[in-house]
Amino acid sequence: MPLSRTLLATASLAGVTIGAAVAATRLPVFGARPEGDRLDRMRRSPQWDGAAFRNPLPMQSMGSPGTILEWLFGGRETRQPSEPVPTVARTRADFDAPTNLRLTWLGHGTTLVELEGRRVLIDPVFSRNASPGPLFGVARFFEPPLPLAEVPDLDAVVLTHDHYDHLDAATVRQLAPTVPRWVCPLGVGAHLERWGVPADRITERDWWDEAEVNGLRLVCTPARHFSGRFLDDRNRTLWCGWAILGETYRVYATGDGGFGPHFAEVGDRLGPFDATLAEIGAYNQGWADVHMGPEQAVRAVQHARGGLLVPVHWGTFNLAFHGWTEPAERIVVAAQVAGVPLVVPRPGEPVEPAAPQPIERWWPEVAWQTAAEAPVVSSALDLGPEGAR
Numbered sequence: 001m002p003l004s005r006t007l008l009a010t011a012s013l014a015g016v017t018i019g020a021a022v023a024a025t026r027l028p029v030f031g032a033r034p035e036g037d038r039l040d041r042m043r044r045s046p047q048w049d050g051a052a053f054r055n056p057l058p059m060q061s062m063g064s065p066g067t068i069l070e071w072l073f074g075g076r077e078t079r080q081p082s083e084p085v086p087t088v089a090r091t092r093a094d095f096d097a098p099t100n101l102r103l104t105w106l107g108h109g110t111t112l113v114e115l116e117g118r119r120v121l122i123d124p125v126f127s128r129n130a131s132p133g134p135l136f137g138v139a140r141f142f143e144p145p146l147p148l149a150e151v152p153d154l155d156a157v158v159l160t161h162d163h164y165d166h167l168d169a170a171t172v173r174q175l176a177p178t179v180p181r182w183v184c185p186l187g188v189g190a191h192l193e194r195w196g197v198p199a200d201r202i203t204e205r206d207w208w209d210e211a212e213v214n215g216l217r218l219v220c221t222p223a224r225h226f227s228g229r230f231l232d233d234r235n236r237t238l239w240c241g242w243a244i245l246g247e248t249y250r251v252y253a254t255g256d257g258g259f260g261p262h263f264a265e266v267g268d269r270l271g272p273f274d275a276t277l278a279e280i281g282a283y284n285q286g287w288a289d290v291h292m293g294p295e296q297a298v299r300a301v302q303h304a305r306g307g308l309l310v311p312v313h314w315g316t317f318n319l320a321f322h323g324w325t326e327p328a329e330r331i332v333v334a335a336q337v338a339g340v341p342l343v344v345p346r347p348g349e350p351v352e353p354a355a356p357q358p359i360e361r362w363w364p365e366v367a368w369q370t371a372a373e374a375p376v377v378s379s380a381l382d383l384g385p386e387g388a389r
Contacts, residue, residue: 034189108317120156120213156183191229223240241255274308275351325366
């Protein structure tokens, strides 16, 4: 056998052996497998196909091994900041006064929603790395503008799915003793229990199911994405967005996912909203069915009757091919063309949808590609006559 093939075979065997050993020990950071009543409920879901959860629309391939090499080594000079990212430092005291509606983006998907006197924290990730550990990289660009120790008392933590950039074991362990309610899609509760959240504080929901938390309605909404924390658990937990509904004010968090007809359904059932936390980063055409990109995020907000667009899922981790500021550049252009109201806050900067601040360019000038140069269009779309509304 040629040397190159010998090395490849040896490396493959080593990888399989290591993978099997890790799977056998199931390190805590990987979470836990759903079982028992939790698994039975998952199997009753309309989204369950007999072995895992599925998306109603077909999903295109996310790429080849060459794609991974490009992600690891391509375009790195524009993919992370060369200077400190401007943030707005916050403390617990900043959140003492109740407010009708205020949103504070803390980086990536982590957002504190204050709505009619209640506080909901979405997808908290306060660790340095959005990965199983520091050896795997994906370090954050800036420290959280609100330290974890300064997070105010919460009514709930709300989770959209179990990927590392949205569900962080270390953060969960630190919040577990104090947060009274954890609301998540089906199966994710198994991870939470392993990391110390009491079972009676966990509420798991399927698409269109609701939960009540201290007078707020939380509605689990469809999303076009996937899940998994290791090699053997892809799509073994559900993914979703969330509508957070008070008596007067409404917020929609899209979660991660490609564009689809579910946004119009969310708008028809639950809208209009005062604001939408829309995922805009970590995209390219090969990933268009799992990350919709800026232009389709604007379209999603239009379909969902989403009100003020507050972009999230960008500018925090090096998770994509594009320059780190490109999502901001493109969302400003797309929102202006579509006439969709937009804010682009610094991490930690509060947003009050009733009086949004004007867009101020706080990010540096970095080379970026326009939508015409690098389009992102989700596949398998047949939106019918209402698709252009």
